[in-house]
Amino acid sequence: MTGYKNGIANGTNGHGGEVNGQTKNAPAYTAIENSLTKRQQSLVKDDYHVKGDVAFDEMNLWNGKLQYTNGINGTNGVNAANGVNSIHHNSKESPPSQISNFNDVMSYSYEIIKEIADYLLEKTSIRPKIGVICGSGLNSLADFLTQTDAFPYESIPHFPISTVEGHVGRMVFGYLEGVPVMCMQGRFHYYEGYPLSKCSMPVRVMKLVGCTHLLATNAAGGLNTKFKVGDIMLVRDHVNMMGLAGNSPLQGPNDPRFGPRFPPMTNAYDKELIKIAKKISVEMGIEKNIHQGVYTCLGGPNYETVAELRMLRTLGVDAVGMSTVHEVITARHCDLTVFAFSLITNKCPSDYDSDEDEANHEEVVSVGKQRQNLCAELMCKMVRAINESPQCK
Ligand SMILES: O=P(O)(O)O[C@H]1O[C@H](CO)[C@@H](O)[C@H]1O
Ligand SMILES: Nc1nc2[nH]cnc2c(=O)[nH]1
Known part of the structure; x- marks a missing residue:
């Protein structure tokens, strides 16, 4: 050493x-x-x-x-x-x-992330403005890209590999509605054994590649009793349960080339983009299936107990998953504008005698597949709207 x-x-x-x-x-x-x-x-x-x-x-x-x-x-x-x-x-x-976790927090220096970004930029002529993350069962969102250059994660230097079913494990560059984007077809989760900083490292790659926006999607359990399976929740805010317990993707030395030591999170999810998404949902005729709400990420991989779900509901959480929050924190730290939505893939039971089936990943992926076209349409329309927004110019 x-x-x-x-x-x-x-x-x-x-x-x-x-x-x-x-x-x-x-x-x-x-x-x-x-x-x-x-x-x-x-x-x-x-x-x-x-x-x-x-x-x-x-x-x-x-x-x-x-x-x-x-x-x-x-x-x-x-x-x-x-x-x-x-x-x-x-x-x-x-x-x-x-x-x-010294080695974990040291493993992705600015230089390493720049090396990854440069590697990708050298291999594709596409210069993305928006980074998209596909949630469980929503990998096919990447299939809507045109003129693609795809990079399996194992071919990208320093990249982790995706180990979860329903997450293909490729970074796809291409065009959506004529807008250059890069799309993570599969994300990294804490329960896979990766520290949060590693799970959200690709967001920094998006930043260094030149993206101004992050569009994150996920599959989540619906806590809000108004939500039905297959509905979409526009993420208005999150409760960072893992952060409250002292685990953050920004833990460790701060490199101000990415952002400040103490980034605010008051407006983590862009208000204007949420308004636009609501308008789009009316145009699509799905306003009854679109909600706004608060997401939380738990470490997983187990789903929640009834007592945990009751606690989360009391805290004001509308949907629960195992991702996104650390990605959004990392994105806001490096000043990316964020829009995120959750596909409600299962209802979370609030009592022990509930008729609801217990949550299971097959159902999660299957609902994702059933609703992929709807999610893709929303995503395409949002990409077009983001591209027309002043921040993207
Ligand atoms: O958040 P995404 O990756 O969409 O997936 C959600 O669904 C999986 C559990 O079924 C977990 O990975 C959870 O985070
Ligand atoms: N933690 C958690 N993650 C999910 N992902 C999809 N559904 C769920 C759920 O009910 N709980």
Whole structure:
């Protein structure tokens, strides 16, 4: 292991750093800073003032200089942008023990994600504006793309593989309604054994490929008694149960090239796009089957007990699944505009004597397949609307 010492700088990405106590200029960093939106700049600036921020504390970003007093160069070839604060841990040969999932949070540096994005951009001439994630049973949404270039996950450097039935495991580039998109035909879940940061890593790839929007779909259990199987819930908000329990895709060193240490989530799901989706549902004549609501993600893979479902309902949750929330947090962190919908694939029982069948994945996938055309139509119309929205210009 390279080991790490106080003040070691990164040499690979043009950043300066403090080497043996001397500060170097960081021109590349200024370019990154300039590329951030005003909102991000102000948040990153706030961030910089937060004492104890893991990766970038003691960083003099605003003078165009990057000073790491406690940067780390080392494990898995990471650079100082992923440096870990060693204030509590000086000059040791092993990762700080207080970061229990150290290798996980270090495994997808900005440079690695850039490498993935560059790999894809080199292999396709399509320049997507919108990243789409297909939920369980909704893989066929990708079949609506035209002029496609498809990349099985195992062919993409550093990519995890998809292990869940109903998730094909390909990144498909193509056009929907003439709009360039990239589509994850299969997502990664926490229950597959991937840390949340890895599950949502492709969202950062979407950002670096040039997307401005994320359109996420999922299969979910309906808690709201008004929801019927086959209905669609436009996600208005989420309750981040895993986050409340201390698990976040943004855990670990923050790299401000993606976004600020403490991103807000007040308007995680774009209001305008929800309005547009409602209008579209009227045009499609399915307004009775479209609802708005709150989604939550649990770790899975087991479905919920009746007591858990009652608790979630009390908390104001309308639909429950095992995905999306960490993807949305990652997307908002890097300033992608988000639209998401859940296909209600099963009803969640509220008592032990319920007539409802117990949730099972076959049913989930089968309802997805039955409703794929409806979901595809909504998705196509939303893609067209997003493309016409001012943020996409
Ligand atoms: O969220 P998506 O991937 O659509 O799938 C949902 O359906 C599966 C369970 O049947 C879980 O993976 C859950 O998250
Ligand atoms: N957690 C969870 N995920 C789902 N995905 C599809 N249906 C369900 C459900 O009832 N619960």
